Amino acid sequence: MLEEYVINDKKYRAYAYKICGCNELKHDLVNEMYLKLHSILENDASKEITDGYIYMMLKSIFLNQIRDNKEYIFDNYTFEAIDDSENLMDRMQMNEALGKLTFLDREVLLKCSEKSIRQVANETGIHYLQVYYQKQESLEKLKEVYG
Numbered sequence: 420m421l422e423e424y425v426i427n428d429k430k431y432r433a434y435a436y437k438i439c440g441c442n443e444l445k446h447d448l449v450n451e452m453y454l455k456l457h458s459i460l461e462n463d464a465s466k467e468i469t470d471g472y473i474y475m476m477l478k479s480i481f482l483n484q485i486r487d488n489k490e491y492i493f494d495n496y497t498f499e500a501i502d503d504s505e506n507l508m509d510r511m512q513m514n515e516a517l518g519k520l521t522f523l524d525r526e527v528l529l530k531c532s533e534k535s536i537r538q539v540a541n542e543t544g545i546h547y548l549q550v551y552y553q554k555q556e557s558l559e560k561l562k563e564v565y566g
Contacts, residue, residue: 452480
């Protein structure tokens with residue numbers, strides 16, 4: 420059942436790295452993907468699973484992990500968790516940097532950290548590419564301010 424998918428393990432780990440940008444997290448994403456894949460195939464063994472479906476599953480798992488842990492900052496267009504025990508000054512500097520951004524930039528970053536770009540686009544009625552480009556622009560401004 421899963422054997423035919425395990426053959427492409429390196430490809431799935433590359434997908435996961437492309438999504439999260441973190442070597443440690445990619446292994447967690449792929450392992451959780453195998454668990455979900457096993458439960459899907461257990462319920463319906465005849466279901467055809469494509470690489471695109473697996474990619475979307477990995478992305479969904481990553482976004483769910485982000486939503487479960489609300490405390491994330493932006494670093495090189497990926498998400499990096501801030502542990503509560505980490506330096507409080509960094510967190511204060513990040514909050515100060517976010518305060519220096521315009522309302523639009525701050526809202527786009529906060530909304531996109533909680534939901535996917537498509538979900539934000541559907542809720543606001545703005546085309547998803549516009550939301551994507553605004554997010555990228557806001558991240559650049561945050562990098563300039565935060566340093």
